[in-house]
Amino acid sequence: xxxxxxxxxxxxxxxxVVILAFAxxxxxxxxxxxxxxxxxxxSDKVLVDEDATESGVDAIIGAHNQxxxxxxxxLANGSEENxxxxxxxxxxxxxxxxxxxxxxxxxxxxxxxxxxxxxxxxRASFASVQNDLNGRxxxxxLDIANSLWMQKDYxxxxxxxxxxEDYYFSEAFVTDLGGDQxxxxxxxxxxxxxxxxxxxPELLPPGSFDEWTRAVLVxxxxxxxxxxxxxxxxxxxxxxxxxNQESIVLAEMMHxxxxxxxxxxxxxxxxxxxxxxxxxxxxxxxMVAFLPEIPEMVVNANIHNLENILDAKxxxxxxxGLEKQDVEVSMPKFQFESEYRMSQHLQRLGMMDAFIYxxxxxxxxxxxxxxxxxxxxxxxxxxxxxxxxxxxxxxxVVMKDWGGKISVDLNRPFIFIIQDRETGxxxxxxxxxxxxxx
Numbered sequence: 001x002x003x004x005x006x007x008x009x010x011x012x013x014x015x016x017v018v019i020l021a022f023a024x025x026x027x028x029x030x031x032x033x034x035x036x037x038x039x040x041x042x043s044d045k046v047l048v049d050e051d052a053t054e055s056g057v058d059a060i061i062g063a064h065n066q067x068x069x070x071x072x073x074x075l076a077n078g079s080e081e082n083x084x085x086x087x088x089x090x091x092x093x094x095x096x097x098x099x100x101x102x103x104x105x106x107x108x109x110x111x112x113x114x115x116x117x118x119x120x121x122x123r124a125s126f127a128s129v130q131n132d133l134n135g136r137x138x139x140x141x142l143d144i145a146n147s148l149w150m151q152k153d154y155x156x157x158x159x160x161x162x163x164x165e166d167y168y169f170s171e172a173f174v175t176d177l178g179g180d181q182x183x184x185x186x187x188x189x190x191x192x193x194x195x196x197x198x199x200x201p202e203l204l205p206p207g208s209f210d211e212w213t214r215a216v217l218v219x220x221x222x223x224x225x226x227x228x229x230x231x232x233x234x235x236x237x238x239x240x241x242x243x244n245q246e247s248i249v250l251a252e253m254m255h256x257x258x259x260x261x262x263x264x265x266x267x268x269x270x271x272x273x274x275x276x277x278x279x280x281x282x283x284x285x286x287m288v289a290f291l292p293e294i295p296e297m298v299v300n301a302n303i304h305n306l307e308n309i310l311d312a313k314x315x316x317x318x319x320x321g322l323e324k325q326d327v328e329v330s331m332p333k334f335q336f337e338s339e340y341r342m343s344q345h346l347q348r349l350g351m352m353d354a355f356i357y358x359x360x361x362x363x364x365x366x367x368x369x370x371x372x373x374x375x376x377x378x379x380x381x382x383x384x385x386x387x388x389x390x391x392x393x394x395x396x397v398v399m400k401d402w403g404g405k406i407s408v409d410l411n412r413p414f415i416f417i418i419q420d421r422e423t424g425x426x427x428x429x430x431x432x433x434x435x436x437x438x
Contacts, residue, residue, distance in 0.1 A: 001056075015248075017202040029070075033399060035197075037322045038212075046131050047127035047128075047130055047131050047166065047167055047168065047169065048123075048124060048166040048167060049124045049125070049127040049128035049131055050125055050249055051120050051123075051124035052121070052124040052125045052127065052128035053121065053125070055115070056121045056122070056124065056125035056128075057125045057128055057129060059116040059122075059125065059149070060116065060122060060125045060126050061129065062114070062312060063113060063115055063116060064087065064088065064091050064113075064114075065087075065155075065312040065315070066114045066311065066312040067087060067091055067112070067314075068087030068088075068113055069089075069310055069311055069312055069315065070112075070349055071085070071087060071090070071345065072085075072295040072310075073088075073307060073310065074345045075340075075345060075347060076307060080206065081340075082336060083338070084336065084338050084380050084382050085338060085340060085378060085380055085393070086380055086391075086393030086395070088221060088223055088377065088393075089105075089219045089220070089221045089378065089394065089395040090219075090342065090376070090378055090395045091113065091395040092130075092144075092168070092219040092221075093146075093217050093218065093219040093376070093396065094109065094113060094144060094376075094397065095113075095126060095168075095396050096108070096148070096164060096168055096170065096217045096219075096397075097109075097115070097354075097362075097373065097399070098115070098161050099160060099164065099364065099365075100157075100362045100363075100364035100365030100366075100371075101165045101354065101361065101364060101434045102145075102361040102362070102363050102364050103358070103361040104353050104359070104361065105353040105354050105360050105361040105362065106361070106364075106426040107403045108353050108354065109351055109352050110324060110340055110351055111350060111356060112346065112350045112351040115422050116192050117146060121404045123163065123166075123167040126165070126167065127166070127167045127168075130144060130168070130169060132269065132272060134169060136356060138168060139225065139280065139281030139282035139286065140223065140224065140225035140226075140280050140281065140282055140285050141223065141224040141225070142222070142223050142225075142285065143220075143221070143222040143223075144169055144193065144219070144220075144221055144309060145169060145171070145195040145217065145219070145220040145221075145356055146164075146168045146169050146170035146171070146174065146217075147170055147171045147173060147174070147188075147191060147217075147218045147220075148161075148164055148170055148171070148172045148215065148216075148217055148218075149172075149173050149174075149175060149177065149184065149215065149216040149217075149218065149220045150172065150173065150174045150175070150214075150215055150413055151174075151175075151176070151177045151178055151213070151214040151215065152174050152175060152176050152179075153234050154214045154215075154366065154368070154401070155218050155366055155367060155368065156215075156365060156366050157364065157365060157366060157367070159364070160364055160365050160366075171191075173187070173191075175187060175218065177209055177213040177214065177215070178183075178209070178210070178211045178212060178213050178214065179211070181209040181210065181211075181213065182206070182217075184213075185206070185208055185209055186309065187206055188203070188216060188218060188396065189201065189202050189203055189204055190219075190235070190392040191218070192218065192220050193394075195220035195222065195394075196220050196221070196222045196381075196392040196393075196394055197222055197224075197392065198379040199222065199390070199392035200220070200379045200380075200381060200392050200393070200394040201216075203220065203377055203378075203379050203394045203395075203396055204216075204377060204396055204398075205267055205377075208375070208377070208396075208398060209398065210348065210400070211403065212400045212401050212402065212403040213374070213398060213399070213400050214366075214368075214399055214400060214401045215365065215398075215399040216369060216395065216396055216397065216398050216399070217397040217399070218395065218396045218397075219393075219394065219395045220392075220393075220394045221294075221393045221394070222391075223285070223330055223389070223390070223391045223392070223415065224388070224389070224390045224391075225280030225281065225282075225285055225388050225389055226280060226281045226388035227254060227278060227279070227280060227281070227386075227387065227389075227397070228279040228280060228282075228283060229260065229262055229263065229264075229265065229276075229278075229279070230239050230283050230386055230387060230388070231254040231255060231256055231257075231329075231385075231386040231387075232254075232255055232256065232257040232260075232386070233386045234304060235254070235257070236253065236255070236333060236386060237252070237253065237254060238250045238251065238252055238253070239251065239330075239351070241253070241290070241332060251332040251333075251334075252332060252333045252334075253330050253331065253332055253333070254330060254331055254332070254333050254385070254386050255328065255329070255330045256328055256329045258312075258328050263326055263327065263328065264324045264325065264326050264327075265277060265278065265279075265324070265325060265327055266279075266322035266323060266324055266325070267322065267323065267324075267325040267327060268319075268321035268322045268323065270318060270321060272292070272306060272309060272314070272318065273290045273291055273292050273306055273318065274290075274291040275289070275290055275318045275321070275322060276288070276289045276291065276329065277289075277319075277322050278329070278331075280388060280389070281388075287389065288319060289293060289331070290315075290318065292305060292306035313414035318379075330382075331384075333380075333384060333385050333386070334383075334384050335382065335383040335384070335385075336381075336382065337379065337380065337382075338378075338379070338380045338381075339377075339379050340377070340378045340379075341375060342376035342377070342378055342395075343355055343374075344378050345377050346376060350436070353373075354372065354373045355367050357370060357372045357373060357402040358370070358402070360365075360372035360373065362399070369414075370401045370402040370403075371399050371400070371401055372399065372400060372402065373397055373398070373399055374398045374399065374400045374433070375398050376396070376397050376398075377395065377396045377398070378393060378394065378395045378396075379393070379394055380392065380393045381393070413431065413432060413433045413434075414431070414432055415429070415430070415431045416429070416430055416431070416432065417429045417430075
């Protein structure tokens with residue numbers, strides 16, 4: 001992944017901001033003096049990655065992959081549903097948001113995302129990863145786009161905008177998020193749709209914004225690739241798919257052609273799973289499947305057993321063991337979409353302060369100390385068939401400014417005292433568990 005030489009992007013979308021040297025913040029009205037939607041510009045420049053090191057790139061990829069598995073396990077916990085999400089899209093949107101986090105808010109985000117220390121190398125290393133992916137040449141299509149949508153009369157720090165300019169593929173738009181809520185929502189959804197080949201048409205549902213919405217940070221990711229070794233469309237048909245030992249359903253199963261010129265795949269059989277790699281044309285991107293079984297011990301197959309031992313290291317070890325084998329492959333043909341609201345999942349992983357006012361600290365974005373994350377939206381799409389895979393994802397971090405008074409609701413059991421304020425002497429003490437019983 002580490003590249004000393006940077007690659008020019010085909011259609012870069014990078015924040016280009018004109019900043020006055022003496023100004024630490026600016027507003028839309030001060031800068032433009034008009035109310036219509038305005039893009040700050042698109043640049044073909046590559047991201048600043050001169051300070052990236054091989055160890056730094058390895059560290060940021062390791063952080064990302066552990067975050068991916070943590071979130072997968074959180075989404076899978078207690079669920080028997082299909083799961084498809086984009087950790088890279090979410091990680092990128094949160095990384096942009098993290099650039100404006102301070103204090104304990106930043107500490108919690110860094111811990112949940114496993115971020116390495118050192119802003120300069122972290123930024124440069126992640127920029128190198130993005131440059132490498134966005135400059136990917138070959139037989140697949142992989143597009144990355146980022147954007148920042150800013151409230152027109154809200155002050156944003158020049159340092160924050162400069163970081164997004166240098167280290168992220170980010171367009172920046174100023175619009176009236178709080179005033180023209182529906183119009184702004186439609187503009188963002190249209191931008192996402194355009195950057196995902198129309199596969200994510202409505203990332204933000206009605207009601208995503210209110211009068212206190214101040215910023216939305218968005219990532220869009222699109223992938224389309226053909227299999228290096230495809231499946232024989234004439235052999236596709238309905239066959240049993242074992243959900244578990246008691247439940248079997250019919251699925252449209254695809255099969256490789258045993259008489260094809262190349263029937264080699266990279267496979268690893270170990271004590272935990274059967275690992276199969278399906279490469280896309282160009283051999284730069286691949287799908288890796290982890291089947292929780294050993295062929296001779298199917299009776300013990302259980303995906304939850306595999307999930308229980310899953311982390312970034314165990315997954316990397318299983319992938320390292322892949323070796324070329326002459327095998328026939330069958331897998332289900334599928335297509336589905338997912339919609340996630342990530343705030344509760346991220347909070348359960350430990351990212352608490354960012355979602356709560358007044359504990360959230362995003363003073364790196366604006367001098368206003370009342371910004372907090374209202375919700376993190378992600379929509380995904382995947383289609384797997386005989387020819388290859390098409391996948392898209394988009395993530396939006398919606399940030400609001402606390403506009404009202406802080407609410408303290410004694411609407412659950414609480415302890416109380418009656419005290420002498422001057423001395424602190426407790427005169428009475430009690431607990432309310434159920435006021436209806438009084």
